[in-house]
Amino acid sequence: MESIGNFHYRGGELYCEKVPVERMAEDAGTPLFVYSHAFIKDAVKEYKIAFRGTPLLLCYAVKANANIAILKLLESLGCGAEVISGGELYRARQAGVKPGKIVFDGPGKSPEEIRYALREGVLMFNVESEQELECIDALAGEMKVKARIALRVNPDVNPNTHPYIATGLKKDKFGIPIERALDYYKRAAAMSNLEVVGLHQHIGSQITRVGPYRDSVRKLVDLLERLRAEGLRLQYLDIGGGPGIRYDKERALTPERLAGALREVLESSGCRLIVEPGRSIVGNSGALITRLLYIKSNAVKNFYIVDAAMNDLIRPSLYQAHHHIAPVQLVPERDGTITVDVVGPICESGDYFAQDREMPVMEPRSLIAVMSAGAYGFTMASNYNARPRAAEVLVKGDEYHIIRRRETFRDLIKGEKIPEFLE
Ligand code: LLP
Numbered sequence: 122m123e124s125i126g127n128f129h130y131r132g133g134e135l136y137c138e139k140v141p142v143e144r145m146a147e148d149a150g151t152p153l154f155v156y157s158h159a160f161i162k163d164a165v166k167e168y169k170i171a172f173r174g175t176p177l178l179l180c181y182a183v184k185a186n187a188n189i190a191i192l193k194l195l196e197s198l199g200c201g202a203e204v205i206s207g208g209e210l211y212r213a214r215q216a217g218v219k220p221g222k223i224v225f226d227g228p229g230k231s232p233e234e235i236r237y238a239l240r241e242g243v244l245m246f247n248v249e250s251e252q253e254l255e256c257i258d259a260l261a262g263e264m265k266v267k268a269r270i271a272l273r274v275n276p277d278v279n280p281n282t283h284p285y286i287a288t289g290l291k292k293d294k295f296g297i298p299i300e301r302a303l304d305y306y307k308r309a310a311a312m313s314n315l316e317v318v319g320l321h322q323h324i325g326s327q328i329t330r331v332g333p334y335r336d337s338v339r340k341l342v343d344l345l346e347r348l349r350a351e352g353l354r355l356q357y358l359d360i361g362g363g364p365g366i367r368y369d370k371e372r373a374l375t376p377e378r379l380a381g382a383l384r385e386v387l388e389s390s391g392c393r394l395i396v397e398p399g400r401s402i403v404g405n406s407g408a409l410i411t412r413l414l415y416i417k418s419n420a421v422k423n424f425y426i427v428d429a430a431m432n433d434l435i436r437p438s439l440y441q442a443h444h445h446i447a448p449v450q451l452v453p454e455r456d457g458t459i460t461v462d463v464v465g466p467i468c469e470s471g472d473y474f475a476q477d478r479e480m481p482v483m484e485p486r487s488l489i490a491v492m493s494a495g496a497y498g499f500t501m502a503s504n505y506n507a508r509p510r511a512a513e514v515l516v517k518g519d520e521y522h523i524i525r526r527r528e529t530f531r532d533l534i535k536g537e538k539i540p541e542f543l544e
Contacts, residue, residue, distance in 0.1 A: 126495075137156075139518055139519040142155060161191065166190070170376075172394065176393045176394065180223070180224050182202075183399075187212050190515055193216040201221075202224075203362070220233075230253065254514050272320060273296040278331065280325035288326075295433075306348055321359040367405070375401075398495055407493075413486065413487045413488075422462055448481055448483060454540050466506075509527060
């Protein structure tokens with residue numbers, strides 16, 4: 122690995138920006154998520170530059186990395202937020218994201234969540250079913266407010282990504298079939314407490330080709346024209362998130378490639394564009410730093426057992442995702458390499474970060490970096506096996522700041538209670 126994002130070697134040591142990773146690991150302990158401030162800033166700038174000339178609202182997908190310091194940073198860069206739950210809305214608001222820049226997505230918004238979002242006054246609800254439309258209309262009526270809505274349509278395109286994160290195929294649970302959209306729009310427009318303002322799609326995640334976007338956005342723009350013919354003019358075209366990043370050998374779908382492919386078709390939309398990127402903003406901003414505990418072998422395998430586990434970063438276990446794994450201190454080449462499974466302490470065979478990976482020969486206690494862990498890392502972490510969740514730090518130049526302290530054992534039982542009859 123030469124460098125990924127703002128992680129690079131200097132004098133044989135891994136740095137994030139200008140801070141040695143080892144120093145942060147000594148200070149904050151391991152496992153530890155480390156994120157680069159400059160990377161996130163640059164990623165947002167890339168979107169802005171790529172789409173210059175197009176009126177754009179970047180609604181950062183909170184689910185990718187929801188730490189309030191990261192959200193605050195994105196807010197300060199002018200981003201809005203894409204949220205999927207009341208909890209994400211709360212996080213975004215705590216970070217100061219203005220309600221008028223927040224879109225509320227997801228197929229299962231509860232009445233409580235809808236009321237909360239109406240109280241806050243979010244920019245729009247991206248609605249996924251007829252019953253949800255009726256529910257939002259009724260709740261807005263009770264609260265005597267108008268709810269701004271868009272319909273999330275399912276354009277039936279294949280994004281060529283892992284099946285768990287493809288969301289715009291006919292068979293998926295998401296959205297409204299595009300061929301029924303016109304009918305749904307008419308119904309929505311007739312509901313008295315709704316203001317129909319947008320059209321939304323999200324076709325999947327870690328998409329590395331522009332074709333699926335070009336195809337789906339073309340379908341959306343056709344639909345906008347048909348709506349216009351029916352007298353319905355929409356203000357927002359929200360094309361969702363999903364641009365893929367480089368984990369291994371894939372070619373990243375950069376904002377520039379995306380904007381280039383969509384320029385022509387977007388020009389005719391006449392709408393303000395919303396994009397909801399998550400991974401492409403934070404994925405390669407971060408790494409998960411872990412310590413090698415033990416090395417062992419059996420008849421067929423060698424294992425590096427590290428102190429991070431699938432509860433910290435589940436992507437390899439869940440999607441067989443590839444993450445680069447690099448030593449924090451470069452090992453002299455003469456020490457050779459070894460083919461290992463890099464595994465965690467959890468009692469499941471699926472608890473691994475890499476299988477049959479060639480790694481330098483390392484000593485126990487060495488530090489290891491699992492790269493590209495800034496997106497869908499901490500947000501998917503759990504307390505499985507009663508493991509306190511990791512700490513997170515944000516690096517800015519030669520400074521670093523702990524933005525989440527490591528959980529304690531006490532945190533693990535917070536909110537639990539032994540009923541009297543057991544005492
Ligand atoms: N908008 C909506 C409606 C979404 O569902 C998502 C992601 C995004 C935006 C942001 O997508 P991005 O730009 O980050 O690809 N846990 C999986 C990824 C799940 C993505 C879910 N939806 C992973 O680790 O690969």
